[in-house]
Amino acid sequence: MSKVYCPLNYTMNLIGTKWKPLVLFHLLDGPIRSGVLQKRVPDISNKMFTQTVRELEKDHLISRKVYPVVPPKVEYELTEKGKSLESILRSLDRWGKDMSSF
Structure with a gap:
């Protein structure tokens, strides 16, 4: 028996956690530095923030840019796939x- 594809299940697997929609929403207006983004998501721990952005990056919803400066500067922004969620968010x-x- 073949597996039935469910588009809603696919979407919920991508964005259906507590933190992912919040991170994505705060990136709608453009790139944000890592520290600023984390402060905009209320009550998220360092560990959960890191885990969330890594999963979003793995799923190609956000991209991460590291600037070669001291102190380190990291920015996140939505990819085209991530931007396609704007109306939903x-x-x-x-x-x-x-x-x-x-």
Whole structure:
């Protein structure tokens, strides 16, 4: 018996954790330095931040650029694949704003 492909399952595997949508959302407006990005995601630990950005990079949703300077400078930005999630992320943000008044 062959496995049935489920597009929603694929999407949820890519972005369905607690932190991934938040990291992706904060990258919608362009590249951000690592430290600034981590501060924009409330309550994320160093370990979870590192794990999350590594998974997003592995899945080609974000890219990481390291600048050869001291102290080290690292920036993250959305790839084209990551940018394709913009409407979904903005819709989730809008929904949260609308529902917060209930």
